[in-house]
Amino acid sequence: MREQAGTTIEWRIGGMDCGSCAAKVRGAVERLPGAGMVEVTLMSERLRVDLDATRTPPAVVEDAVRALGYTISQPVEPGASGPDGSPGADAAQPSARWYSGAKGRLVIGTGLLLAGATLARFLLPWDIAYWGFVLATLAGIIPVARRAFAMLRAGMPFTIEMLMSIAAVGALVIGAPEEAAVVVFLFAVGELLEGVAADRARHGIRALGRLVPRSALLKDGDALREIPAADLRIGQQVLVRPGARVPADGVVVEGISGVDESPVTGESIPSTKQPGAAIFAGSVNTEAVLVVEVTKAPADNTIARIIRLVEEAESARAPTERFIDRFSRIYMPAVVGFALLVALVPTLGFGQDWGTWIYRALALLLIGCPCALVISVPASIASALTAGTRSGLLLKGGAVIEAAARTRRVAFDKTGTLTMGRPEVSDVVALAGEESDLLALAAAVEQGSSHPLGLAIIARTEADGVAIPPASDARAIPGMGAVAVVHGAEITVGSPRHAAEIGAAGPDIDARVEALEAEGKTVVVVLREGRALGLVALRDGLRGDAAAGVSRLADMGIRSVMLTGDNARAAGSMAGMLGIDHRAGLLPEDKVAAIREMAARDPVMMVGDGINDAPALAAAHLGVAMGSGTDVALEVADAAVLRNRVGDVAAMIALARAAMRNIRQNVAIALGLKGIFLVTTVFGFTGLWLAVLADTGATVLVTANALRLLLFRPDRDEPPRKARPPQAPLSVCAKTG
Incomplete structure (x- = not known):
């Protein structure tokens, strides 16, 4: 990574088990010169820093975090994606066994030493057992004391590590080595349990990262070839077989099948997908082969x-x-x-x-x-x-x-x-001319519109087989409607209120609008050069x-x-x-x-x-x-x-x-x-x-x-x-x- 002033850098932090761990990392990094915004996320184990690398190189941040007893990865670009397209390769990594980490080994080591000292207490002279308890205490407290002094140097004197170190050493000083060893062992067990609980809480995020398949079947002409899902590009087409997970966000271009979208939306009932339907990465194709065109990059x-x-x-x-x-x-x-x-x-x-x-x-x-x-x-x-x-x-x-x-x-x-957001044209009332001509003019004005009413008018016009004439100088009237030039005349598709404000509505139009609206329908008025041509009523369930x-x-x-x-x-x-x-x-x-x-x-x-x-x-x-x-x-x-x-x-x-x-x-x-x-x-x-x-x-x-x-x-x-x-x-x- 090229280092420059004001760069946002991310790391993955290992060993954080609770909110106080995140606070310690945040506190240590915030004190470094050139560190701006510092964000630490416990569940995703991420550290994000706005860092002036001319004042504090990234290596100094890493040393500060390691001094606290946590692991830290090499910096990655913000939002970098892992092999599955999820943000960060570590998101999908499986959990390690509890005994394979440093905390697990510390529990095992201090537990064996404490057990040995306890056995010596009953079989050997007290002087020998005494030093066994001292050894068990020191073995457990030295890693804790090392972290405590690192946090002290970082300006955080009041930490559990410091209190634990003082308590254990103090117990040795006043002649209570047995209790000191038990305290150190219980503390190690407690830290291990916190780590196991935190790892359990992270499991949901890891499971999300594993939903997207690692590979995809790319259509290359008439042939298929398997490629990493992370290499997919927008516009490419992939084949999704029954029982397989969709490798990317996209739109169906071939096939009709039920798709289980519960991993993404939580909806347990499969949704039927056909050409033109949007589909999510991680959802499961349940019935028939689908061809999907990729619409989003894997990282997005x-x-x-x-x-x-x-x-x-x-x-x-x-x-x-x-x-x-x-x-x-x-x-x-x-x-x-x-x-x-x-x-x-x-x-x-x-x-x-x-x-x-x-x-x-x-x-x-x-x-x-x-x-x-x-x-x-x-x-x-x-x-x-x-x-x-x-x-x-x-x-x-x-x-x-x-x-x-x-x-x-x-x-x-x-x-x-x-x-539903999918209104349908229910009534077409032509005050002059044919209903098909009225629909054609309204659809011409709405071409290119993303408004649900406009899309409904276009859909009805196309369904009736009516040709839509070209339009120019199209523009929206915020909150009122849209206007465009069609066949050399200005055509407006607007609300009844807009028609009333420009004086284009009369008693007959008002009565028809009122009757349609009383049925729960939305009405638009089609105008040519300020004169009403007719009404289009739409209903949205x-x-x-x-x-x-x-x-x-x-x-x-x-x-x-x-x-x-x-x-x-x-x-x-x-x-x-x-x-x-x-x-x-x-x-x-x-x-x-x-x-x-x-x-x-x-x-x-x-x-x-x-x-x-x-x-x-x-x-x-x-x-x-x-x-x-x-x-x-x-x-x-x-x-x-x-x-x-x-x-x-x-x-x-x-x-x-x-x-x-x-x-x-x-x-x-x-x-x-x-x-x-x-x-x-x-x-x-x-x-x-x-x-x-x-x-x-x-x-x-x-x-x-x-x-x-x-x-x-x-x-x-x-x-x-x-x-x-x-x-x-x-x-x-x-x-x-």
């Missing part, structure tokens, strides 16, 4: 982007996590100060026995370690992110989870969110789970409202079917104003398609994009619902609430155990080895509790409330405010 396929989003989400720390981090920085020095008082006040002030009170002070140092408290939040967040990903719910970090849990009102866009999804939100105590640019009558008809409030006739800026008005009263989530609704998504406390893995759905909003289910919005909030409950439980476990053992240690009821069990036990309990979230199924695990909140009328049109 849906699986790779999901992994990147999970990694980035870990860096977006939750407000609770930041508070715990700040609290622990104050808490550690306070515990050390309290331990000093316990050692000095009874002995110097009241003439008590030095050995007794120093022993109790050493135990307090171990109990006061904040490992369990520090890991309480990130462990829950990481588990929630993984559980969400399995269910097709992407949340970009702990801050998003907290915002989702606080949500009290959800604002839905209509088209493509509550509806509700999503199959829209009513159930909105009902579940109400059961959870959350009010829903529909925001749409559609007319008030059509919007009212659809809102009535769902039983929710609505605001109609909204331009993009009107939606932003509506969101801000609601956000002033309640935490608001906005759910939209991620493109036209981007301003409203940004204005809400939380923006959620619908869409099966589109770029906008994954990158613009704070969260994304991959399965295009309205019910998944409630599932996302249920998951967030479960995560916050889990966090509160973890904090209670961590602080509760420490509080109990602080009191019992001061009064002499518990000693060093129980102190280590209290610290290690709390960390293991917190981690295990967080891992319970991996079993959470957000579509079924949220208990409904017994009563729904009252829905105050909120049915307004933009024209009336």
